[in-house]
Amino acid sequence: MKTRTLGPGAADVGVVGYGAWPLSDSSPRPAEAEAIRVLHAALDGGVTLIDTADAYCFHEGEVGHNERLVAKALASWVGPREHVIVATKGGFVRPDGQWVENARPEHLRRACDRSLAALGVERIDLYQLHGPDPQVPFDESVGMLADLQRAGKIHWLGLSNVSVEQIRAARAQVEVVSVQNRLNPFFPEAVRDGVVGYCDAEGLGFLAFSPLGGGRLNLKLPEVPVLAPIARRHGVSPHAVVLAWVLAQGPSVIVIPAARKLAHVADSQASAGVLLDDEELATIDQAEFSIA
Numbered sequence: 001m002k003t004r005t006l007g008p009g010a011a012d013v014g015v016v017g018y019g020a021w022p023l024s025d026s027s028p029r030p031a032e033a034e035a036i037r038v039l040h041a042a043l044d045g046g047v048t049l050i051d052t053a054d055a056y057c058f059h060e061g062e063v064g065h066n067e068r069l070v071a072k073a074l075a076s077w078v079g080p081r082e083h084v085i086v087a088t089k090g091g092f093v094r095p096d097g098q099w100v101e102n103a104r105p106e107h108l109r110r111a112c113d114r115s116l117a118a119l120g121v122e123r124i125d126l127y128q129l130h131g132p133d134p135q136v137p138f139d140e141s142v143g144m145l146a147d148l149q150r151a152g153k154i155h156w157l158g159l160s161n162v163s164v165e166q167i168r169a170a171r172a173q174v175e176v177v178s179v180q181n182r183l184n185p186f187f188p189e190a191v192r193d194g195v196v197g198y199c200d201a202e203g204l205g206f207l208a209f210s211p212l213g214g215g216r217l218n219l220k221l222p223e224v225p226v227l228a229p230i231a232r233r234h235g236v237s238p239h240a241v242v243l244a245w246v247l248a249q250g251p252s253v254i255v256i257p258a259a260r261k262l263a264h265v266a267d268s269q270a271s272a273g274v275l276l277d278d279e280e281l282a283t284i285d286q287a288e289f290s291i292a
């Protein structure tokens with residue numbers, strides 16, 4: 001698979017990674033054996049970046065569910081484990097299944113220790129602040145990540161759900177390798193608000209989350225008229241065309257699509273080999289992607 005850098009001083013990873021969220025936080029949740037088969041299929045197909053988070057679970061009582069699943073899949077995989085980067089996150093809690101920010105330093109310290117235990121590692125490859133917490137000064141959250149890195153618990157640091165100003169502010173305190181924001185044709189804000197351009201210019205990795213639009217909107221892709229002829233021309237699905245469009249938004253972009261079905265894992269990976277021409281990209285740029 002084609003590779004791109006995860007960020008300054010960090011590893012190169014396949015341009016199509018894997019987002020593991022729905023393996024733990026979708027209904028019905030796949031059986032563990034099936035979830036592990038899906039993770040193995042992603043790895044066998046050349047994925048070298050798996051995205052998870054402590055909060056990918058149903059509720060606070062099972063925090064770390066997704067990280068434990070990823071760890072179990074890696075432990076039973078026969079391929080080269082050392083080439084796989086596991087990216088996790090801290091900064092959200094799940095009381096009664098809700099999503100609530102908690103990026104207080106003391107919470108991040110505890111969350112990082114729990115992630116280390118759940119992943120069964122001594123150092124986390126990439127630890128991302130899941131999102132700024134409006135109740136906590138941003139530099140305090142980032143400062144704790146810097147402390148955890150100095151303590152050797154984190155190799156590389158990333159940010160998620162941030163603006164260019166926040167990335168700049170964090171980089172004044174600590175070396176940031178990557179940014180994870182939403183990017184898909186329904187929600188192209190990361191391009192329009194300059195975050196992708198900033199990552200391109202600064203050499204940071206941009207991890208595009210929900211690159212297919214997420215669990216609901218991706219179902220609408222086959223109905224978007226411009227995608228089918230482009231998909232036929234390249235011999236791939238409309239979903240793979242959308243991933244190729246996301247990858248074309250900048251040299252920093254890496255996609256982390258999720259999938260619970262084996263066929264979807266393989267289909268998404270096909271996008272790594274699809275190079276859309278300027279006319280195809282413009283056609284998709286101008287098409288309507290309705291979120292209604």
Ligand SMILES: NC(=O)c1ccc[n+]([C@@H]2O[C@H](COP(=O)([O-])OP(=O)(O)OC[C@H]3O[C@@H](n4cnc5c(N)ncnc54)[C@H](OP(=O)(O)O)[C@@H]3O)[C@@H](O)[C@H]2O)c1
Pocket residue numbers: 018019020021022051052130160161180208209210211212213214215216218237239240256257258259260261262263264265267268
């Ligand atoms: N940092 C953040 O705040 C944040 C927020 C959201 C997501 N994320 C990360 O981004 C990852 C991906 O985002 P996402 O889960 O929201 O959505 P997504 O990747 O945009 O879409 C996933 C959905 O697309 C379907 N799908 C995937 N490939 C397909 C294909 N080739 N053909 C047809 N359907 C296909 C999957 O179906 P099946 O499941 O049925 O296979 C799944 O329902 C997450 O897993 C997570 O790691 C991060």
